Amino acid sequence: MKKTAIAIALTSATAFANAQTVEVKLPTFYGKMNVTQEFVQQENDGSYSRLQSNASRLGLKGDFALNDELTAFYQAEYQIDVDGDADDAKALTMRNTFVGAKGSFGKVQAGLFDTALKAAQGKVDQFNDLPGDIKNIVTNSENREANAVRYSTPSLSGLVLTVDHINAEEEGAHNGLSLSAVYSRDAIYAAVAHDSEVEGEGVSVTRVVGQVSLADLTLGALWETEDDNGESADGFMVSAALKATSKVALKAQLASSDIKAEGSEQMSLGADYKLAKNAKTFVFATMGENDAEDSGVQVYGAGVEYKF
Incomplete structure (x- = not known):
């Protein structure tokens, strides 16, 4: 009896010693703080100053192997208002939050995230999240949609195709569809x-984007057209960024659109100074107007951005 017990104990100890170790990775904690002091001058109206938190955020993300061929991934991201403007009910605003799986077939994800059309802008907008952002003048379709399911192909020599199915979750309502084909390779x-019925029923949007880097100069352009139940309008934006030194980048952007307001025109100029790998300080000026009387607005600002 004693010999049997000893044999069982030795067998169990050997099996435990030979068992494979399962590595459980902790999620990555990340974030961005972007804050600007801005001065606003309105045509034939009062001027004022403001402190702005520009899409500052905190998040968790990670992945882990399900088997040799399949990897799970996830992300939970929330916007925070560093300037303290948000009330307690809006202290955290959900941003891109999803779960998914990827493998040789590509990847599938579900949750809340930027549409394929929004993501297709890449980094062409040199004043993203600032007053010169294209969402403020060029487009209505910078959407982040809930109840969405996405499939993206693996990279085909730099080309990735993406399709989003956005569930309406109401009887009789139309589901949204967002599609993109993105080519990214070297400096191109x-x-x-x-988009079809993402912005609203009967609304379709098409966007074309291009950007090229030539040594220290990066040039970009975006064109968009929107058809809202038979009423069409379009807009465009061109941008440039010049790496003047190892620490200084100069930026310029010009936009024109009838999509958000008739006769909208906007120009932005700015400069970034690199403080560290993930930190910068910057200044900018944005001037815009449209066909409406006394619509002219000028915004001047300076800020800092920290990423971690």
Whole structure:
């Protein structure tokens, strides 16, 4: 009896020693703080100053192997208002939050995230999240949609195709569809994207984007057209960034659009100074107007951005 017990104990100890170790990775904690002091001058109206938190955020993300061929991934991201403006109910605003799986077939994800059309802009917008952002003048379709399911192909020599199915979750309502084809390789970025009934019923949007880097100079352009139940309008934006020194980058952007307001025109100029790998300080000026009387607005600002 004693010999049997000893044999069982030795067998169990050997099996435990030979068992494979399963590595459980902790999620990555990340974030961005972007804050600007801005001065706003309105045509034939009062001027004022403001402190702005520009899409500052905190998040967790990670992945882990399900088997040799399949990897799970996830992300939970929330916007925070560093300037303290948000009330307690809005202290955290959900941003891109999803779960998914990827493998040789490509990847699938579900949750809340930027549409394929929004993501197709890449980095062409040199004043993203600032007053010169294209969402403020060029487009209505910078959407982040809930109840969405996405499939993206693996990279085909730099080309990735993406399709989003956005569930309406109401009887009789139309589901949204967002598609993109994005080519990115070396110094070239090109994309074409299309939304159907994402912005609203009977609304379709097409976007074309291009960007190229030539040594220290980066040039970009975006064109968009929107059809809202038979009423069409379009807009465009061109941008440039010059790496003047190892620490200084100069930026310029010009936009024109009838999509958000008739006759909208905007120009932005700015400069970034690199403080560290993930930190910068910057200044900018944005001037815009449209066909409406006394619509002219000028915004001047300076800020800092920390990423971690």
